[in-house]
Amino acid sequence: MRLWHEALISHLPRQQLLGQHRECCALRGNGWGKPHSTVNYVFYHSPLLLFAYHQVIMKEMIARGYNVNERWLDPYHRGKSCEPYAKTQFAEEPSNPLTREKIYPEHDESYLQECLTNLKEKGIIVNLDPG
Known part of the structure; x- marks a missing residue:
């Protein structure tokens, strides 16, 4: 599985x-x-970035009327079978990933094209043009 480019969510x-x-x-x-x-x-970064990315996913789910278990809204939650993250496990990030334009620097234009191709191979055409 992959994490889709943020522009596609x-x-x-x-x-x-x-x-x-x-x-x-x-x-x-x-x-x-x-x-x-x-x-x-994903593992080269703080788990805080994954949480920020997951927040974008959950926000879209809620906007579409899907239910999200509120436990996942806690940045330290790791599921039923894992101990929560300790605050010390969240390495400092250069800027707040919840407010910056792009969460993962790896989600660049090349990665966007890779994701669009992957979706196209699944029969899913995504048009990102605003017009």
């Missing part, structure tokens, strides 16, 4: 959006630190 079909929520939950829980080629970059 509001355009994702239901299946991909809900799948992204499950992926974020898994990565925040026992999946943290387990290597997987498409998400390894």
Whole structure:
């Protein structure tokens, strides 16, 4: 699984959006630190970035009328079978990931094109043009 480029979140079909929520939950829980080629970059950053990304996913889910377990709104929550993060595990970030334009620096134009191609291969065409 992958974390979709942040610019695509509001355009994702239901299946991909809900799948992204499950992926974020898994990565925040026992999946943290387990290597997987498409998400390894997540582990180079503080878990706070994953929380910020997950917040974007959950905000979109709520806007579409889906229910979100409120426990996931807590940045320290890691699921039922994991101990919560200690505040000391949240490394300092250069800027607040909840307020900056792009959460993951890896989500650049090249990654956006990679994600668009991946979606297209699944039969999902996303048009990001504002017009």
